[in-house]
Amino acid sequence: MQRFIPARRVLSETKYSLRWWQPRSCFSQVAQKEASNNDAVVPKIPSFDYSPPPYTGPSGAEILSKRKEYLSPSMFCFYNKPLNVVDGRMQYLFDENGRRYLDAFGGIATVCCGHCHPDVVDAIVNQTKRLQHSTVLYLNNAIADFAEALANKLPGNLKVVFFTNSGTEANELAMMIARLYTGCHDIISLRNAYHGNAAGTMGATAQSCWKFNVIQSGVHHALNADPYRGVFGSDGENYAKDVHDLIQFGTSGNVAGFISEAIQGVGGIIELAPGYLPAVYSTIKKAGGLCIADEVQSGFARTGSHFWGFENHGVVPDIVTVAKGIGNGIPLGAVVTTPEIAEVLTRRCYFNTFGGNPVCTAAGLAVLKVIENEKLQENACAVGSYLKERLTALKDKYDLIGDVRGRGLMLGVELVTDRKLKTPAKLETLHVMDQMKEIGVLVGKGGFYGNVFRITPPLCFTKEDADFLVDAMDYSMAKM
Numbered sequence: 001m002q003r004f005i006p007a008r009r010v011l012s013e014t015k016y017s018l019r020w021w022q023p024r025s026c027f028s029q030v031a032q033k034e035a036s037n038n039d040a041v042v043p044k045i046p047s048f049d050y051s052p053p054p055y056t057g058p059s060g061a062e063i064l065s066k067r068k069e070y071l072s073p074s075m076f077c078f079y080n081k082p083l084n085v086v087d088g089r090m091q092y093l094f095d096e097n098g099r100r101y102l103d104a105f106g107g108i109a110t111v112c113c114g115h116c117h118p119d120v121v122d123a124i125v126n127q128t129k130r131l132q133h134s135t136v137l138y139l140n141n142a143i144a145d146f147a148e149a150l151a152n153k154l155p156g157n158l159k160v161v162f163f164t165n166s167g168t169e170a171n172e173l174a175m176m177i178a179r180l181y182t183g184c185h186d187i188i189s190l191r192n193a194y195h196g197n198a199a200g201t202m203g204a205t206a207q208s209c210w211k212f213n214v215i216q217s218g219v220h221h222a223l224n225a226d227p228y229r230g231v232f233g234s235d236g237e238n239y240a241k242d243v244h245d246l247i248q249f250g251t252s253g254n255v256a257g258f259i260s261e262a263i264q265g266v267g268g269i270i271e272l273a274p275g276y277l278p279a280v281y282s283t284i285k286k287a288g289g290l291c292i293a294d295e296v297q298s299g300f301a302r303t304g305s306h307f308w309g310f311e312n313h314g315v316v317p318d319i320v321t322v323a324k325g326i327g328n329g330i331p332l333g334a335v336v337t338t339p340e341i342a343e344v345l346t347r348r349c350y351f352n353t354f355g356g357n358p359v360c361t362a363a364g365l366a367v368l369k370v371i372e373n374e375k376l377q378e379n380a381c382a383v384g385s386y387l388k389e390r391l392t393a394l395k396d397k398y399d400l401i402g403d404v405r406g407r408g409l410m411l412g413v414e415l416v417t418d419r420k421l422k423t424p425a426k427l428e429t430l431h432v433m434d435q436m437k438e439i440g441v442l443v444g445k446g447g448f449y450g451n452v453f454r455i456t457p458p459l460c461f462t463k464e465d466a467d468f469l470v471d472a473m474d475y476s477m478a479k480m
Contacts, residue, residue: 040478043471045102045440046464052087052094060084060096078445079437088115091458091465093442101437102457104469105444109265109297109410109456112325113370120328123366127359136356146361149368150326151336153307156316160342163356164333167296167323168196171259173335174319175200178257178290180344185218186251188243188258188284192224192448194266195259195294204259207267207448218256220246224264225273228403228414229422236276243280247287257290257318262309265297268447269405269412269454277313290341293317296333297410300325301371301459304381304408312407330363376459384408387455387466394470398477400425409461412446413453413473424449428480435476441469 058066064082067075077083083101087094091114093103103115113120127142134140143163151159164170179185189195189204196205203216224230225239232238247255258280264270281291298309299322306312308320318341323333331354354360371377388404388411395401395413402416402425415425415432429451433443444454453473457465 040475043439043468043475045100046462046468048089048092048100050089050092052089052098055086055096055098057086057096079434083437083442090114090117091461100440102441102465102468104455104457104461104465105442106456106458107329108324108444109302109454110324111329111458112300112302113328113367113374113376114458114460115329117328117370119370120330120363120366123362124330124359127362131358133354133357133359135353136351140358142358142361142365143356146365146368147356149365150322150334153368154320154336155311157338158316158320158336160337160339162335162337162342162345162350162352163361164323164335164352165331165354165360166196166333167294167321168198168201168333169352169355170296170321170323170333170335171195171201171204171292171294172198174292174321174337175204175257175259177319177335177337177341177344178292179218180347181290181341182254182256182288184252184254184256184288186255187219188246188255188289189219189221190224190260190264191221192226192264192267192270193221193259193261194264195261209448210266220250222246224267224270225276226270227273228270228405230273232273234273236273237279239273239276240279240283244283247283251287253287255284255287255289257292258284259292259294261294261296261298262313263298263303263406263410265410265454265456266446268414268452269410271405271407272313274313277310277315281315281317290318291315292319292321294321296321296323297325297456300367301377301380302408302410302456304377304379304384307377309407326367327360327363328367330360332360332364371459374460379461380408380459383461383463383466384411386463387411387461387469390466390470391473394474394477397474400428400477406455409455409457409459411455413455414447415451415453424451426451429453431480432473432476435479436469436472439472439475441472443469 084096085093086096091103093101147161191206193206195201202211203219206221223239223242225236227234284291293310295308301307303309319337321335326332391404395404400415402419403414406412415429417423417425446452446454
């Protein structure tokens with residue numbers, strides 16, 4: 001196998017010694033074989049009517065130096081040369097030199113309306129000018145108005161809202177509510193899941209890289225209903241049998257609940273196999289448990305076909321957790337459940353100082369209005385379907401692409417060096433990701449092996465943006 005030699009025609013300033021690589025690393029033969037089309041034209045970013053004001057702050061190098069000295073060493077950056085983002089508008093970000101990038105990651109599926117959407121910004125500024133914070137011990141219309149609007153977007157009797165500051169907090173609270181309501185401790189989660197990094201949610205999370213060696217009790221991890229890598233393919237009901245077995249052989253026969261994402265985000269954009277959730281929800285109910293839908297990433301119209309990810313599976317959960325897109329970047333999360341289940345928190349005092357503060361809930365209400373007024377759910381469906389079709393066509397062109405999956409504007413592209421063995425193409429993923437950044441496209445990376453592109457852009461993404469993204473990926477793969 002030959003050592004990798006950078007293609008001459010790729011942007012000259014690009015460096016390939018990515019920090020994650022080992023010296024003398026090389027690409028797979030399948031990647032080298034597919035390198036071609038040396039005379040291809042570098043894709044051009046779509047036009048956009050905005051230029052940021054000149055940036056006068058510290059350089060990226062200075063910021064990185066401060067970050068290393070004063071911030072947690074656990075923090076890491078994407079790319080060989082970390083990107084210093086100083087401005088954003090809608091689906092685009094700008095670096096310190098004023099260069100524009102297409103943001104196809106959306107701050108990890110967080111920016112749904114678009115960066116600095118004027119309606120959301122106005123809501124935040126106007127509320128901040130009037131009242132930034134008091135306490136929920138006093139009345140304020142912002143929290144009540146948003147709770148009503150959020151509850152109206154959910155089915156059934158899901159109409160009592162508890163506000164938090166993040167998805168981790170929301171999932172922690174949901175798990176505690178399920179345990180209090182049922183009187184049981186055991187919770188079923190899925191392998192490959194990510195639900196947060198606090199005490200309880202770390203237990204529900206099932207990827208070793210996100211779990212510290214601390215006590216994590218009462219969570220059982222079932223087989224992941226993964227249509228691509230799972231043992232039963234797309235047979236959801238077969239996977240569901242493992243939940244039944246876990247209850248029978250790993251618990252007292254009764255459980256507190258089951259928590260899952262409809263599409264695993266951190267896990268690599270894995271949409272659960274058809275028929276899985278209805279079967280599991282039925283099993284959990286028979287065991288006296290509650291069903292928790294983690295909609296932190298798949299909620300708020302991102303899947304396009306429905307407002308919530310769980311709706312794609314034809315189920316209605318007992319508890320729904322939301323965050324990320326709920327505030328378009330404002331720290332905000334929520335737990336929504338039924339009046340009967342919500343009653344358990346009256347047994348003691350439950351309080352969250354910043355949960356439901358006026359500024360964040362004003363932003364949340366503005367987000368809901370923008371999604372509706374600008375028909376962002378419909379856009380996510382139309383543009384997401386188009387983008388998925390184009391990515392699937394790219395899969396037919398490159399054996400390096402093992403799978404294209406997801407729904408709406410929550411899509412994943414998994415790279416493998418061998419389609420039959422599904423060997424993760426880790427180095428190739430890093431290289432293509434870095435090259436796409438040099439062209440002007442930002443994508444995320446995830447999955448247990450770190451070989452899946454996570455495509456979760458703002459919901460204002462256009463078909464022109466989709467073309468640019470796919471063309472940039474095509475160009476980068478052709479130049480390997």
